[in-house]
Amino acid sequence: MSNQSVFITGGAGYCGSRLVPQLLSSGYRVTVYDIMYFGSDFLPINDPNLKIVIGDIRDSEKLYESAKGHDFFVSLACISNDASFELDEKLSTSVNLHAFEPMVLAAKKAGIKRFIYASSSSVYGISDKKNVTEEHPLVPLTLYNKYKGMCEPILLKHIDDNFEGVIFRPATVCGYAPRLRLDLSVNILTNHGYHNNLVKVFGGSQLRPNLHIQDYCDAVQIFIESPEEKINKQIFNVGYQNKSIMEIAKIVKNVINKIEPEREEIKIEVTSSNDNRSYHINSDKIYDFLGFKPRHTIENAVEELSNYFLDKNLSDTFTNDYYHNVKRILNLESK
Numbered sequence: 001m002s003n004q005s006v007f008i009t010g011g012a013g014y015c016g017s018r019l020v021p022q023l024l025s026s027g028y029r030v031t032v033y034d035i036m037y038f039g040s041d042f043l044p045i046n047d048p049n050l051k052i053v054i055g056d057i058r059d060s061e062k063l064y065e066s067a068k069g070h071d072f073f074v075s076l077a078c079i080s081n082d083a084s085f086e087l088d089e090k091l092s093t094s095v096n097l098h099a100f101e102p103m104v105l106a107a108k109k110a111g112i113k114r115f116i117y118a119s120s121s122s123v124y125g126i127s128d129k130k131n132v133t134e135e136h137p138l139v140p141l142t143l144y145n146k147y148k149g150m151c152e153p154i155l156l157k158h159i160d161d162n163f164e165g166v167i168f169r170p171a172t173v174c175g176y177a178p179r180l181r182l183d184l185s186v187n188i189l190t191n192h193g194y195h196n197n198l199v200k201v202f203g204g205s206q207l208r209p210n211l212h213i214q215d216y217c218d219a220v221q222i223f224i225e226s227p228e229e230k231i232n233k234q235i236f237n238v239g240y241q242n243k244s245i246m247e248i249a250k251i252v253k254n255v256i257n258k259i260e261p262e263r264e265e266i267k268i269e270v271t272s273s274n275d276n277r278s279y280h281i282n283s284d285k286i287y288d289f290l291g292f293k294p295r296h297t298i299e300n301a302v303e304e305l306s307n308y309f310l311d312k313n314l315s316d317t318f319t320n321d322y323y324h325n326v327k328r329i330l331n332l333e334s335k
Helices: 014-025 060-067 082-087 089-098 100-109 143-157 185-196 213-225 245-259 284-290 298-312 325-334
Strands: 005-009 029-034 050-054 072-075 114-118 164-170 172-174 198-202 207-212 234-238 241-244 267-271
Touching: 005 014, 005 060, 014 029, 014 213, 029 060, 060 100, 072 213, 082 089, 082 325, 089 100, 089 143, 100 114, 100 143, 114 143, 114 213, 143 164, 164 213, 172 185, 172 213, 185 198, 185 207, 185 245, 185 298, 198 245, 207 213, 207 245, 207 298, 213 234, 234 284, 241 245, 245 267, 245 298
Parallel strands: 005 029, 005 072, 029 050, 072 114, 114 164, 164 234, 172 207, 198 267
Antiparallel strands: 207 241
16 A cells, blocks of 8 residues: 555645545555645645645646556546636636546546546435435536536546546535635534624525545545445445534534533524525445445534634634635635
């Protein structure tokens, strides 16, 4: 294992910032290929087994040269979430859709053995089915999610005897990472609850599957380490707790008040929402095929975020663009 290498696009993003140290500690050599909207200071830059390349995934020649000599390719890079995507639809389309096939071909040409693609469970859109499995029709509500779904068959068609591929559809990720995002549902509610003593719920009845970031990273490592016959050409849902937004708000309230019993009881405020995504994903397949079962809860995510806020005594979690993708992209465009 120690001689194997992993190439990660978007490795300096939210999920990448927790995945990279984990893979390094497991003995892998890691290359992070990232445009560095948020820098790289939070990565273990002094680790001799880490290489950082500042690059754009639309530059397929640079990507090809950088990926040569690696065993695994983990595709995380994208303009992430609907709000960020909609800021510049042309840019987002070029990154999230048009760059994908050239990237797959560059990875294949570079001699990559296995390509791991992070899709999204949001590709399912709205479903009233009790359990949404991988065979459920894709009915995405936004272009961001539509493009995630469109990239999946692109990867599958290029798989051959020398190039393996696996796709996973993670639920909404939550919890602490060195490059922290506070614009994801559980993290948003925790930020509001901790700093404002108020949890704002938009809608409330929508069901959302959630996934602790540690389980996300563990799943990626399992995709790296599993034998070909178990993962090649497969698509896996990766989620854990399917909760309504209101249920998540109550968890946030209870966890924070338990951590700091002396604080005033956190209030929950409900307003209407135009975000109607509601679905309940089933993740039995990844357990049946690979024996993987998430172990970390929403409560764990809220607890570690709250302890981070407590330790750092932060005062700018709503205004600092470091924590918010949309704010950072807007600020970069204005320069």
